[in-house]
Amino acid sequence: MMKVTAMTRAGADFEAWRRPNAARLEKGLAQALARQTPGQPAAVTRLLEAMSYALLGGGKLVRPLLALAAAEAVGGRAREARAAALAVEMIHAYSLVHDDLPAMDNDDLRRGRPTCHKVFGEALAILAGDALLTLAFQTLAEAGRLSAEAGRRAGLATLHLARAAGAVGLIGGQALDLAFEGQTGSGSNLVQVTGEMASDMERRKTGELMAAALVTGACLAGGTLAALNRLRRIGLDLGLAFQIKDDLLNREGDPALLGKATGSDEARGKASFPAVCGSPAAQREMDRLARSALAGAAWFKLKGRPLIWIIDSLLDRQS
Amino acid sequence: MMKVTAMTRAGADFEAWRRPNAARLEKGLAQALARQTPGQPAAVTRLLEAMSYALLGGGKLVRPLLALAAAEAVGGRAREARAAALAVEMIHAYSLVHDDLPAMDNDDLRRGRPTCHKVFGEALAILAGDALLTLAFQTLAEAGRLSAEAGRRAGLATLHLARAAGAVGLIGGQALDLAFEGQTGSGSNLVQVTGEMASDMERRKTGELMAAALVTGACLAGGTLAALNRLRRIGLDLGLAFQIKDDLLNREGDPALLGKATGSDEARGKASFPAVCGSPAAQREMDRLARSALAGAAWFKLKGRPLIWIIDSLLDRQS
Numbered sequence: 001m002m003k004v005t006a007m008t009r010a011g012a013d014f015e016a017w018r019r020p021n022a023a024r025l026e027k028g029l030a031q032a033l034a035r036q037t038p039g040q041p042a043a044v045t046r047l048l049e050a051m052s053y054a055l056l057g058g059g060k061l062v063r064p065l066l067a068l069a070a071a072e073a074v075g076g077r078a079r080e081a082r083a084a085a086l087a088v089e090m091i092h093a094y095s096l097v098h099d100d101l102p103a104m105d106n107d108d109l110r111r112g113r114p115t116c117h118k119v120f121g122e123a124l125a126i127l128a129g130d131a132l133l134t135l136a137f138q139t140l141a142e143a144g145r146l147s148a149e150a151g152r153r154a155g156l157a158t159l160h161l162a163r164a165a166g167a168v169g170l171i172g173g174q175a176l177d178l179a180f181e182g183q184t185g186s187g188s189n190l191v192q193v194t195g196e197m198a199s200d201m202e203r204r205k206t207g208e209l210m211a212a213a214l215v216t217g218a219c220l221a222g223g224t225l226a227a228l229n230r231l232r233r234i235g236l237d238l239g240l241a242f243q244i245k246d247d248l249l250n251r252e253g254d255p256a257l258l259g260k261a262t263g264s265d266e267a268r269g270k271a272s273f274p275a276v277c278g279s280p281a282a283q284r285e286m287d288r289l290a291r292s293a294l295a296g297a298a299w300f301k302l303k304g305r306p307l308i309w310i311i312d313s314l315l316d317r318q319s
Numbered sequence: 320m321m322k323v324t325a326m327t328r329a330g331a332d333f334e335a336w337r338r339p340n341a342a343r344l345e346k347g348l349a350q351a352l353a354r355q356t357p358g359q360p361a362a363v364t365r366l367l368e369a370m371s372y373a374l375l376g377g378g379k380l381v382r383p384l385l386a387l388a389a390a391e392a393v394g395g396r397a398r399e400a401r402a403a404a405l406a407v408e409m410i411h412a413y414s415l416v417h418d419d420l421p422a423m424d425n426d427d428l429r430r431g432r433p434t435c436h437k438v439f440g441e442a443l444a445i446l447a448g449d450a451l452l453t454l455a456f457q458t459l460a461e462a463g464r465l466s467a468e469a470g471r472r473a474g475l476a477t478l479h480l481a482r483a484a485g486a487v488g489l490i491g492g493q494a495l496d497l498a499f500e501g502q503t504g505s506g507s508n509l510v511q512v513t514g515e516m517a518s519d520m521e522r523r524k525t526g527e528l529m530a531a532a533l534v535t536g537a538c539l540a541g542g543t544l545a546a547l548n549r550l551r552r553i554g555l556d557l558g559l560a561f562q563i564k565d566d567l568l569n570r571e572g573d574p575a576l577l578g579k580a581t582g583s584d585e586a587r588g589k590a591s592f593p594a595v596c597g598s599p600a601a602q603r604e605m606d607r608l609a610r611s612a613l614a615g616a617a618w619f620k621l622k623g624r625p626l627i628w629i630i631d632s633l634l635d636r637q638s
Contacts, residue, residue, distance in 0.1 A: 036487050041519070043498035044491040051486060098449060103441035122422035123497055126445065130417060130452065131486035137456040138481030144474040148467060155463040155470045158477065162457030167370065167450035168355050172363040178442055179362035200360070 014309035018065065021078055025064045028086050029055050032139060050120040050128035051135075055093045057111050062242075062314065063088040063209060067217030069306035070231050073297070076221025083143030084157055084216035087136040091165050092209060094132035097125055099174060136161070143220065150220075157216035160228075164212035173204025180271035195277045202273060203236060206243040211235025214307075227300075234296040234307070240273075241289035242314050244282050247272040251279060254318065290315045333628035337384060340397055344383045347405050348374050351458060369439040369447035370454075374412045376430050381561075381633065382407040382528060386536030388625035389550050392616070395540025402462030403476055403535035406455040410484050411528060413451035416444055418493060455480070462539065469539075476535040479547075483531035492523025499590035514596045521592060522555060525562040530554025533626075546619075553615040553626070559592075560608035561633050563601050566591040570598060573637065609634045 033052050037045060064085030071081035100107040100115040101122065107115055117125035137158060144154025163169060180193050180201060214231035223231070250265045251274055265272060274282035293311050297304045352371050356364060383404030390400035419426040419434040421441065426434050436444035456477060463473025482488060499512050499520060533550035542550070569584045570593055584591060593601035612630050616623045 036485075040487060040491070041495060041516070043494045044487060046498075047486055047491060047494040094449075098445055101442075101445065103445060123420075124494065126417055126420065126422060127490050127494055130413075130448070131490045133449065133452055134481050134485040134490065137477060138485060141474055141478040141481055145478065148471065151471050151474045152467065155460055155474055158456060159460040159464065162453050162460055166355075166453040166457060167366055168359060168363060171446050171450045171453065172359070172366060175362045175366040175443065175446055176360060179365075197360070 010309060010312070013305070014313065017306050017309065021065060021068050022061050024079075024082075025061050025068075025085055025089070026056065028082060029089060032086055032090075032135065046120070047124060047127055047131065050116055050124045051132055053119060054097045054116045054125075054128055055090060055132060057093075057113060059089070059093070059111065061089065062310070063092050063213040065310055066210060066213040066235070066238075066307070069304075069310055070214040070217035070223070071221035073231070073300040073304045073307050074218045074221050074223030074227045075303060076218075076223070080221040081217035082220075083139050083154065084161075084213070084220050087139045087157075087161060088209060088213040088216065090132045090136035090139065091161065091170070094129040094136070095165075095170055095174070095209075097129040097132070101125060104174070104178065133165070136165075140216075149222075153220050153222065157219040160215045160219065161212050164208040169204055169208040173201055173206075173208070176201040177205060177271070181269060193271045193276055195273060195281075198271050198273045198276045199240060201271065202240055202243040207236040207239030210239035210242070230296055230299060234293050234311075237289045237293040237296070238311055238314070241286045241293060244273050244286040244289070245315055245317070247274045248279060248282060248286070249317075249319070251275075286315070329628060329631070332624070333632065336625050336628065340384060340387050341380050343398075343401075344380050344387075344404055344408070345375065347401060348408060351405055351409075351454065365439070366443060366446055366450065369435055369443045370451050372438060373416045373435045373444075373447055374409060374451060376412075376432060378408070378412070378430065380408065381629070382411050382532040384629055385529060385532040385554070385557075385626070388623075388629055389533040389536035389542070390540035392550070392619040392623045392626050393537045393540050393542030393546045394622060395537075395542070399540040400536035401539075402458050402473070403480075403532070403539050406458045406476075406480060407528060407532040407535065409451045409455035409458065410480065410489070413448040413455075414484075414489055414493070414528075416448040416451070420444060423493070423497065452484075455484075459535075468541075472539050472541065476538040479534045479538065480531050483527040488523050488527040492520050492525075492527070495520040496524060496590070500588060512590045512595055514592060514600075517590050517592045517595045518559060520590065521559055521562040526555040526558030529558035529561065549615055549618060553612045553630075556608045556612040556615070557630055557633070560605045560612065563592050563605040563608070564634055564636070566593045567598060567601060567605070568636075568638070570594075605634070 033048055033055065037048050040048070067081045067085035067088055068078035071078055096110060097116045099105050100110055101117055108118055109115065116128060120128065140154050140158050140161065144151040165171065180197070211232045212235070214235040215228050218228055218231050247265065251263065266275065273285065290311065294308060297307045297311060300307065352367055352374065356367050359367070386400045386404035386407055387397035390397055415429060416435045418424050419429055420436055427437055428434060435447060439447065459473050459477050459480065463470040484490065499516070530551045531554070533554040534547050537547055537550050566584065570582065585594065592604065609630070613627060616626045616630060619626065
């Protein structure tokens with residue numbers, strides 16, 4: 001929940017920035033699917049419904065908002081980053097659908113609703129994930145058709161996004177997560193997961209896509225290479241801090257605030273930085289990463305304000 | 320098997336063209352994976368092995384060879400289409416891995432070897448498919464970094480490939496195939512699959528990616544819009560003819576030549592043009608499509624020879 005409980009001045013400014021942008025993003029995501037639907041046979045319409053269910057399920061839009069904030073940070077306008085924002089949310093949504101599958105994490109619930117495969121069946125969930133991944137690249141490519149310069153920017157954004165989402169990025173992170181599962185805690189471990197290994201896995205699973213959101217958003221808005229490099233580091237720091245926060249909340253958060261049971265990761269033997277290094281060390285590492293991300297964002301001066309608001313809201317949350 | 324049994328003059332010319340190109344493609348596919356491997360942890364290396372198993376499994380390289388032939392047809396060089404060729408083969412390989420999954424067609428064998436999920440497990444097979452799909456777009460985006468013009472061409476190719484592979488193309492075709500399964504033959508059908516519906520499904524499942532192979536290959540080589548449109552029609556005709564040929568071989572081919580049992584599609588109640596309209600009508604439709612594809616290719620005069628060789632070899636095959 002990107003909500004600031006005690007509504008400070010910054011919190012009010014953030015809401016005034018976030019709300020219209022989030023509304024436009026939701027509309028953009030819905031439109032990207034809706035314009036494919038006319039004239040399709042029933043089975044394809046059903047596939048598009050599964051995609052819609054996964055994509056429009058009330059996500060917090062963290063990654064697409066980061067893309068818009070990055071465009072502003074490099075002196076552009078939020079709307080220039082629109083295609084990058086939609087694309088990263090499509091990738092995020094597809095990754096959740098596939099991660100939830102019975103062969104993977106086998107989750108029945110996501111954001112308080114039945115997971116995609118529970119509603120549409122496994123086959124259609126796999127296909128809906130594939131199609132969201134494909135649509136992400138289509139969306140970026142379409143944005144590139146507007147002009148030669150738009151094409152150049154979209155091409156570079158595509159490259160960054162594909163690397164972040166690929167075998168050595170997001171997908172590799174999920175492979176590591178599956179390999180580590182059950183390998184912390186009890187004595188039956190074949191491989192001892194170290195803090196470094198857990199960090200590396202979480203960088204891939206969360207950091208890479210957050211970094212890609214910032215980089216692709218800034219890229220479409222014409223950011224310099226120096227700005228893109230800086231944003232990538234901010235994204236990696238933020239992603240890891242965000243993941244540690246998530247893991248800490250799962251270990252120690254208030255179930256009433258979270259709306260779900262805590263301790264589930266521990267029970268599954270899920271490898272995470274807090275599980276491996278303990279909560280106090282994890283808290284210190286999160287604080288260090290947060291400071292680093294905020295210091296990076298400060299480089300953009302006033303233009304970096306939306307980015308700072310997002311970072312603050314993600315790391316201050318209690319749910 | 321793209322082999323001309325009675326080695327005619329055209330057959331010898333084709334082999335002289337095909338063999339070095341196929342060797343370069345195989346090398347290119349292997350390299351695209353190999354350069355990601357250094358320094359990766361064991362679980363990611365295993366993921367890359369699963370991708371390699373799926374991608375380098377002795378496929379006929381029909382689609383990438385079509386991409387190269389299209390580049391030559393529009394007056395370019397085969398090597399200009401290299402990224403498109405690799406990308407379409409990656410998409411083809413990923414689609415087979417996901418189609419074979421237990422939740423989909425549940426196939427244990429592919430090209431005479433255990434399917435990817437049989438060797439690497441379901442989770443890694445899903446991830447390997449996802450990563451091959453992602454790598455296809457990364458490969459095109461990398462080719463676009465060479466120059467502004469290369470970027471423009473790669474962007475357009477990405478758009479064509481994403482549309483062909485997406486929810487209303489290849490993936491939609493698989494959704495239709497699953498929906499039709501068991502709906503021909505017995506009286507328990509809820510939906511009567513017509514010839515038109517079967518054609519539409521096979522256009523998506525086979526035609527769109529073959530058309531995209533030709534279009535993206537020609538696109539990277541600087542083909543005109545008129546040429547791309549013509550190649551798209553050739554690809555759709557060829558794809559449907561190729562699929563009908565496949566279905567006819569499955570119904571009536573020589574199991575000894577095919578290296579697998581025949582009649583399996585019928586036993587599963589798989590919808591196909593021959594199953595719906597009967598073999599004689601399917602044979603006539605295949606001949607009509609083949610003539611149409613060859614007439615289209617003839618427009619490119621001598622430059623279209625590799626394209627004509629491929630079309631001939633695909634439709635004359637007995638296995």
